[in-house]
Amino acid sequence: MASGLDGNRPPAEIEDKDAAAEEAEQAKRRKRLRSLAIAWALFALVLLFFFVTIVRLGGNVANRPL
């Protein structure tokens, strides 16, 4: 908590800076979580496309004439 004894700055200014730093940290955290969510979504879609492809091909790959 700002005590007002931090150099010559008034307490309100110190509190503003603390709040800005806190907000920047929060924004960074939200951005990291967003990136993780996008990564997981992409991974899930890759799996989805893979399994749908396998289902649609069915036995056609295994039974193809050699």
Next chain:
Amino acid sequence: MSEPPVTFSEPQALPASSASVYDFIVLLKPTVMSLAVFTAAVGMAIAPVPLHPVLAFAALILIAMGAGAAGALNMWYDADIDALMQRTAKRPIPRGRIRREEAAAFGLFLAAFSVLSLGLLVNWVAASLLAASIVFYLVIYTHWLKRRTPLNIVIGGAAGALPPMIGWAAATSSVAWASFVLFLIIFLWTPPHFWALALYRSRDYERAGIPMMPNVRGTAHTRQQILLYTLATVLAGFLPVAFGFAGYGYGAVAAALGAGFLFCAWRVYRVREGFEADRACRLLFTFSILYLFALFGALWVEHGFGLGR
């Protein structure tokens, strides 16, 4: 004479988005999305052609994505009026959590991805219907009707009614009378559902300048229309039995739910003033959601357990 030197201004960086994952989920209107997914699943389940579970799962994920895209694009377009209404003021764009252009890009990407993927992975009939529902919701309802006519949700309801047809089409690559009956039930159900909300939120809509039925034609006329549309919905609820794709078990459930729905609409029609009138509208709004979920649920259960005729 020397040419003045060409100067380029420093490109301005866009402010970093402060949106969380939750904000983007809210942007997809998850409640509306759940109704679309559920009714699509029922359309898929009662179709005469069984769909492979993996394909069915993929189709439902893509339908959810398409419904979410429509929600995001609607919030992008309506951000100005959302900020004026108590019910919608906490949405991510009015709150300043997501920028409008972010929402537009997100919605457009999801719309294109869901439609193309549904076409490639499942079939193009279902993909076309999904595209039609997104375009209808955004262009016909949100852009054209919502701010112009009290019939906005009557016609616009078609967008929300399409999911069971999409589900059916995902399984059969076609549209059929049975899927149209499911469409009709949701289409007729939409006006009483939203007009009940519009009655107890009429000041909200008035502030935003949206011409909902109670603000334009008056509450008495709206109450009458609610009763008529509810009656039509309840009668349409029996069509699956008449068309032979539902049994008497479903018919009994439809009768019981229909009686409840009509009772709620009747109370809205009769009780017109004070706190009780507000309560009647809220009850109708809530019961209408239960009605649709339970009616489609009964159809699904009956087919799932082979209890039909």
